[in-house]
Amino acid sequence: xxxxxxxxxxxxxxxxxxxxxxxxxxxxxxxxxxxxxxxxxxxxxxxxxxxxxxxxxxxxxxxxxxxxxxxxxxxxxxxxxxxxxxxxxxxxxxxxxxxxxxxxxxxxxxxxxxxxxxxxxxxxxxxxxxxxxxxxxxxxxxxxxxxxxxxxxxxxxxxxxxxxxxxxxxxxxxxxxxxxxxxxxxxxxxxxxxxxxxxxxxxxxxxxxxxxxxxxxxxxxxxxxxxxxxxxxxxxxxxxxxxxxxxxxxxxxxxxxxxxxxxxxxxxxxxxxxxxxxxxxxxxxxxxxxxxxxxxxxxxxxxxxxxxxxxxxxxxxxxxxxxxxxxxxxxxxxxxxxxxxxxxxxxxxxxxxxxxxxxxxxxxxxxxxxxxxxxxxxxxxxxxxxxxxxxxxxxxxxxxxxxxxxxxxxxxxxxxxxxxxxxxxxxxxxxxxxxxxxxxxxxxxxx
Numbered sequence: 001x002x003x004x005x006x007x008x009x010x011x012x013x014x015x016x017x018x019x020x021x022x023x024x025x026x027x028x029x030x031x032x033x034x035x036x037x038x039x040x041x042x043x044x045x046x047x048x049x050x051x052x053x054x055x056x057x058x059x060x061x062x063x064x065x066x067x068x069x070x071x072x073x074x075x076x077x078x079x080x081x082x083x084x085x086x087x088x089x090x091x092x093x094x095x096x097x098x099x100x101x102x103x104x105x106x107x108x109x110x111x112x113x114x115x116x117x118x119x120x121x122x123x124x125x126x127x128x129x130x131x132x133x134x135x136x137x138x139x140x141x142x143x144x145x146x147x148x149x150x151x152x153x154x155x156x157x158x159x160x161x162x163x164x165x166x167x168x169x170x171x172x173x174x175x176x177x178x179x180x181x182x183x184x185x186x187x188x189x190x191x192x193x194x195x196x197x198x199x200x201x202x203x204x205x206x207x208x209x210x211x212x213x214x215x216x217x218x219x220x221x222x223x224x225x226x227x228x229x230x231x232x233x234x235x236x237x238x239x240x241x242x243x244x245x246x247x248x249x250x251x252x253x254x255x256x257x258x259x260x261x262x263x264x265x266x267x268x269x270x271x272x273x274x275x276x277x278x279x280x281x282x283x284x285x286x287x288x289x290x291x292x293x294x295x296x297x298x299x300x301x302x303x304x305x306x307x308x309x310x311x312x313x314x315x316x317x318x319x320x321x322x323x324x325x326x327x328x329x330x331x332x333x334x335x336x337x338x339x340x341x342x343x344x345x346x347x348x349x350x351x352x353x354x355x356x357x358x359x360x361x362x363x364x365x366x367x368x369x370x371x372x373x374x375x376x377x378x379x380x381x382x383x384x385x386x387x388x389x390x391x392x393x394x395x396x397x398x399x400x401x402x403x404x405x406x407x408x409x410x411x412x413x414x415x416x417x418x419x420x421x422x423x424x425x426x427x428x429x430x431x432x433x434x435x436x437x438x439x440x441x442x443x444x445x446x447x
Contacts, residue, residue, distance in 0.1 A: 313354035340401025348389035
């Protein structure tokens with residue numbers, strides 16, 4: 001027989017559950033406030049003691065109410081925080097299983113796509129998904145099998161809160177580790193975020209992709225175009241992360257495509273850029289960052305040109321073999337052409353700084369550049385490459401823009417052909433992931 005003390009505890013539990021069952025929205029909200037205040041940080045055994053070994057009876061009520069009301073957003077944050085107390089308690093595996101068995105993970109994922117639900121509530125859903133993912137491989141697989149990667153990635157792209165976006169990054173990083181069955185799915189999901197209109201989403205995706213790349217050990221063919229397009233950004237923090245990822249990617253089999261792409265960006269086909277003009281750039285109230293001689297429609301291409309020149313300089317300074325390979329791709333000619341872009345001073349500046357490195361390291365480049373520039377322009381260039389664009393006249397600009405420098409031919413004639421093509425066969429032998437014409441759909445794939 002149960003003792004009087006145990007009977008009293010059971011009576012309190014039944015009374016509490018009855019109060020919950022009979023309460024309206026306002027009363028339930030008050031009950032949740034008290035529960036959160038009194039039970040935050042408790043272990044599973046302490047929760048059981050608090051509920052007379054019947055804590056699961058309250059958890060199932062919370063889960064049921066969540067399923068019934070999440071579309072309306074009624075007290076959603078409090079419900080999620082209350083469920084979180086159970087799931088984050090020490091030795092809480094029993095509670096986690098009970099929550100998942102009634103479709104808890106799917107409900108959390110569904111909240112991310114609901115427009116009526118507040119950002120704060122969705123952030124709580126992300127935190128609970130983090131708890132689930134951190135509980136082990138089979139739970140990560142459950143999230144991915146529930147089309148979780150797509151839902152989470154789309155929420156990251158649409159979220160307006162940087163704090164919430166950082167929580168999403170933590171979740172994606174968790175799904176990436178210790179999840180071999182679906183790590184490719186997460187990797188592809190991160191790539192789909194690169195064209196996002198959210199700079200923070202782009203930044204976080206690029207950061208996580210660097211980690212993903214080392215785990216996957218292979219590249220998807222689409223990553224080259226995606227990361228090069230990110231260089232059109234006006235946000236320096238995004239540009240930085242893109243260049244850092246490019247530094248990693250040159251160690252894989254996309255090295256050749258990356259170098260060719262970067263060199264090509266130094267001489268953009270300007271007439272085509274108007275097709276990609278963002279609406280903000282056509283707004284007459286927005287500060288114009290380009291020369292009055294060229295419309296603002298060209299700004300993205302010029303930003304990309306400047307970022308490409310910067311990235312080429314970073315790669316060349318870090319790896320001489322990459323610098324040699326870019327010489328074969330006529331990078332000197334393209335850098336000088338970019339230096340002649342009077343419509344974007346940063347393109348001139350970045351190209352000049354990068355060219356100065358090539359001139360300093362390779363005598364053949366110095367010879368050709370000096371011959372093309374002429375004594376006066378070359379002297380200005382070597383004295384202060386960074387400020388050269390502020391000192392040159394229209395004739396000198398024309399010399400740069402129309403240059404015919406071809407160092408690669410001279411290297412060939414001198415027998416300096418880098419036949420080993422070191423960048424084609426990079427330090428780590430990598431294989432590309434299979435290409436797909438249904439790339440977005442791949443994110444929902446099972447593997």
